[in-house]
Amino acid sequence: MEDIIRNYFQAWIDKKIDAVRETFSEDIVYVESHGPVYQGIDQVQRWFADWNRKGTVLRWDIKQIAIVDKTAFVEWFFRYEYEGNIGECDGVTIARFNDDMKICELKEFQSKSQHDYPYGKVW
Template sequence: MEFREEIVRSYFKAWINNERDVLKEIFSENIVYSECYGPEYNDIDIIQRWFEDWHNNGEVLAWDIKQFIHDENITVVEWYFKCVYKDNASEFDGVSIIDFDDNNRIISLKEFQSKFKHYYPYG
């Protein structure tokens, strides 16, 4: 499980450091990636294109891991994300459900987000 955690850490770090070449080491050729706000990318070439386009307009300032949960080929990651994209700053908490193949490459990644600023309506 530690090996999978290192793969996820490498992926998050690639976004912070704009390291596109890492993607082919991490993802399978037929990766299916669902972002938390709707877009879906199918295929490593499309993901590399998205990664490059995104970095032409933005910068990831933080992508911090809070915890990992493992079950067979699936790893769940809870995280905090902060970026500037087209001069708009945003931050949110999130969860990724990541499915690995037998070669420890990511074949499916689904992101879900939560508002970063939480409030207590009854307290």
């Protein structure tokens, strides 16, 4: 499962659309961190192609992966250029695998990559 996750993240950097069908089940439900939901492999593939026409993933660094049963929890840092704007965020992906070792459900959560310390930085 870890290799599947790593290969999928790398596919965004390489703009390798073939990875979508290699990674996800036909009935995938993919929830992006800012709200959009894609249902089924055709919608995920269309979104991947559309996004990569307008943008480029500059970095998608995996900080850690934990696997429990058939679910992977992935903490990451994401930096991108989209329609001429640079952005970045920290985030977490929860990916549930089916018996065929394809991801059948994926949810992303994000936070700002720049953090404030309202009471001062201790370490």
